[in-house]
Amino acid sequence: MATAAKKKTPDVSLLEPLVLTGAPGALHGTLALSNTxxxxxxxxxxxxTEVKPKTRGAKAQPLLSADLPRVKLRAGASKTVPITAALHPSTPPGVYKMSLPVDGTNHPVEVIVTEVVDFEITPDEVFLVGKPGAKIKKLMVFRNHGNVPIDVPAIGAIQLDLDLLHCRAQREMLKKLRDTERTLDDVMRAMSLSYDAELESFTPLKVKNDAVTVGAGGTVSQIWEFTIPGTIPKGVDATAMIRVSSETVTVHILAV
Known part of the structure; x- marks a missing residue:
């Protein structure tokens, strides 16, 4: 009766499990090998091999590239080798499984993909010139280069950041102060009234848009309708800052 062939034990093995971590396009790890x-x-x-997610129902992610150099090991020696790999940039954050065959044995590899927020808004500066109350439409384009969805909210009303506000308020304060009204209380009272008057001369900028979610790797465009404040001095530069995720849109307003 023939005896079954004895399975050969591989000479080269992993000293520790291989773990790759990082952004989808820049995964790094260290391969520790031993030749017994x-x-x-x-x-x-x-x-x-192809990446398979641990989460049930999630789709496998194809491996775009991997830098696995040739390795030479002397008898009885050990060596560590840096490993780099890349998945599709929109691969969601999570833990995935791979397999690495070494000397005839498949070794499990754990891939830990971290979150990447990489959002782009075009244009990132908007210029509005028109009469108070005028409505101006602008095309806005959102590109999500990261691996998590980004929510663009409905903007609504945005408070203005007024250029030269302090100079204008202080100049008006000095005009109204009489020569006999030079005490600290008089000055503070006049300054408060002057700032209140300046702020009341400006109403918020109104932005009309629909809330939208830009998926990982996606591009969305939409029209934003800006309404120049109805109460705003003509010829005075004003700005508004609109924050969306990691990006800021600067709006320049000039009423004419």
Whole structure:
């Protein structure tokens, strides 16, 4: 009766599990190998298999690239080798599984993808010139280069950041102060009234848009309708800052 062939124990093994971490396009790890055999080993064409997510129902992510150099190990020697790999940039954050065959044995590889917020708004500066109350439409384009969805909210009313507000308020305060009204209380009272009057001369900028979610790797465009404040001095530069995720849109307003 023939005896079953004894399965050969691989000479080269992993000293520790391989873990790759980082952004989808820049995964890094260290491959620690040991050669327990009596002969020198040359490992060629090391390949990582397709990524499979641990989460049930999630889709597998194709591997775009992997830098797995050829490795030569002397008998009884150990070596660590840096490993880099890349998935599709929109691969969601999470933990994925891969497989690395070494010397005839498949070794599990854990891939930890971190969150990347990379959002772009075009244009990031908007210029509004018109009469108080005028409505001006602008095309806005949102590009999500990251791996998590980005919510663009309905903007609504935005408070203005007024250029030269302090100079205008203080100049008006000095005009109204009489020569006999030079005490600290008189000055503070006049300054408060002057600032209140300046602020009341400006109403918020109104922005009309629909809330939208830009998926990872996606591009969305929409029209924003800006309404120049109905109460705003003509010829005075004003700005408004609109924050969306990691980006800011600067709006310049000039009423004519």
């Amino acid at each position: 055999g009596a002969e020198r080993k040359a490992l060629r064409d090391l390949k990582l």
